[in-house]
Amino acid sequence: MVGTSGWAGLSDKRLVEKIKQGERDAWEVLARRYYDEIFRYCWYRTGNETAAADCTQDTFLHVIQGLAGYVDADKFRAWVFRIASNACVDYFRKEKEVCAEEGVWTVQGTEDRALGRAEDACYVEKALLALTDAQREVVILKYYHGFKIREIAQLLGISLPAAKARLKHGMDRLKAAAGGETYGT
Amino acid sequence: MRNGKAVRFFLAENRAPAPDAGKKRADMDLFREQVLHLPVCRKKKIPVRMWETAAFIHPVSWVLQMLFLLCGIYWAKWYGGKTAVTGIAAIVPLFTAVGGYELSKAVFYQMWELEKSCRYDTRSVAEMKLLLFGMCDLAALTVFSLLVYGESGDFLQVCFLVLMPFNVSSGVYLFLLEQFPARNGNVLLIGAGGMMSAVQILFRQDWERLTAALETAGTGLVLAASLLFLAGMIVRYCREREREDRILWNLD
Numbered sequence: 001m002v003g004t005s006g007w008a009g010l011s012d013k014r015l016v017e018k019i020k021q022g023e024r025d026a027w028e029v030l031a032r033r034y035y036d037e038i039f040r041y042c043w044y045r046t047g048n049e050t051a052a053a054d055c056t057q058d059t060f061l062h063v064i065q066g067l068a069g070y071v072d073a074d075k076f077r078a079w080v081f082r083i084a085s086n087a088c089v090d091y092f093r094k095e096k097e098v099c100a101e102e103g104v105w106t107v108q109g110t111e112d113r114a115l116g117r118a119e120d121a122c123y124v125e126k127a128l129l130a131l132t133d134a135q136r137e138v139v140i141l142k143y144y145h146g147f148k149i150r151e152i153a154q155l156l157g158i159s160l161p162a163a164k165a166r167l168k169h170g171m172d173r174l175k176a177a178a179g180g181e182t183y184g185t
Numbered sequence: 186m187r188n189g190k191a192v193r194f195f196l197a198e199n200r201a202p203a204p205d206a207g208k209k210r211a212d213m214d215l216f217r218e219q220v221l222h223l224p225v226c227r228k229k230k231i232p233v234r235m236w237e238t239a240a241f242i243h244p245v246s247w248v249l250q251m252l253f254l255l256c257g258i259y260w261a262k263w264y265g266g267k268t269a270v271t272g273i274a275a276i277v278p279l280f281t282a283v284g285g286y287e288l289s290k291a292v293f294y295q296m297w298e299l300e301k302s303c304r305y306d307t308r309s310v311a312e313m314k315l316l317l318f319g320m321c322d323l324a325a326l327t328v329f330s331l332l333v334y335g336e337s338g339d340f341l342q343v344c345f346l347v348l349m350p351f352n353v354s355s356g357v358y359l360f361l362l363e364q365f366p367a368r369n370g371n372v373l374l375i376g377a378g379g380m381m382s383a384v385q386i387l388f389r390q391d392w393e394r395l396t397a398a399l400e401t402a403g404t405g406l407v408l409a410a411s412l413l414f415l416a417g418m419i420v421r422y423c424r425e426r427e428r429e430d431r432i433l434w435n436l437d
Contacts, residue, residue, distance in 0.1 A: 020223075024217075024221060128196070
């Protein structure tokens with residue numbers, strides 16, 4: 001068996017190739033490279049550690065399922081984030097259905113639910129969760145994960161102006177919150 | 186951008202926690218198990234496959250290959266000109282016979298059945314070996330041709346008696362391998378090599394008439410035709426590989 005220590009420096013593309021060719025140990029390197037980052041992304045999206053862990057697990061299971069047919073290995077990171085984004089949307093949808101069935105609350109917007117859940121969270125987290133899911137997604141990808149706005153548009157499958165508009169509205173609301181809390185001014 | 190910085194600073198106050206180590210370990214185990222079910226694709230780049238195949242070729246074959254090169258250089262140095270060209274021309278189609286031992290292993294050791302069930306079948310393995318030997322032969326012939334050209338300055342001789350037979354014989358080998366993927370394919374190759382070599386020896390006896398006939402047809406045209414034939418066979422080979430690469434191993 002080839003040691004995986006030498007693979008740490010390999011690009012995502014090379015690792016994906018290796019996995020497809022049957023060298024399954026390459027997966028270990030790829031998973032470790034992105035696990036923490038995806039977990040953080042899911043946490044920012046959901047604001048909940050358990051939900052973030054579930055979404056992370058779902059993301060990687062979907063990545064494994066899609067790996068055989070995945071071609072554009074140059075954009076592997078963006079692809080994983082796209083799957084993570086869908087996993088978070090699925091999580092919200094499922095939770096909404098469960099709550100509606102149990103009569104805990106009727107169909108509620110993500111924003112309201114996020115706000116409700118964030119009652120005990122810190123002020124910044126509250127401000128972040130106060131954004132709409134679409135705005136929050138763009139802000140998180142831009143400021144926590146360093147994606148460029150063009151990449152975010154591609155990743156989310158939306159137009160560039162739409163991505164810019166979401167970012168602008170999100171930033172306006174965050175700026176207002178930052179101003180209210182006298183952060184960074 | 187002041188506003189962007191302000192937001193970044195504001196957001197920096199909110200840091201996500203690290204994932205739970207136990208959960209992460211459990212997830213990794215689950216992923217490891219899941220990834221085992223992924224289908225294995227054949228797709229490997231040809232240089233990677235050649236590098237991997239080279240490790241399985243017996244050192245004797247490489248030594249023989251080197252001997253061929255040294256003999257060619259010695260021949261060219263001592264005899265030079267037409268004698269060297271016609272001499273090497275006779276053995277050009279037999280270059281593959283150096284790898285004959287490698288190519289025929291599958292049949293002699295009754296390995297073809299096992300190789301059929303492996304990731305790459307006998308034919309595919311033989312093709313890779315042929316490509317490797319082809320590259321070595323090309324290097325040997327290039328050195329030889331340059332030596333002869335330096336001595337005699339007769340480019341026509343080098344083209345007709347060394348490069349053209351090499352192109353044609355390589356093309357024929359590729360054609361046969363694609364056309365007859367049966368277990369006797371390697372034997373067929375060695376037979377074809379012998380036959381082409383015999384044809385070359387016959388031509389050698391009638392060198393003057395042959396040169397005149399080829400000159401009438403046009404040096405460039407004949408050489409281009411042989412090159413086109415080889416290129417066509419390589420394209421055919423690559424297309425076939427491309428098709429096979431999409432097939433999942435053991436599911437075809």
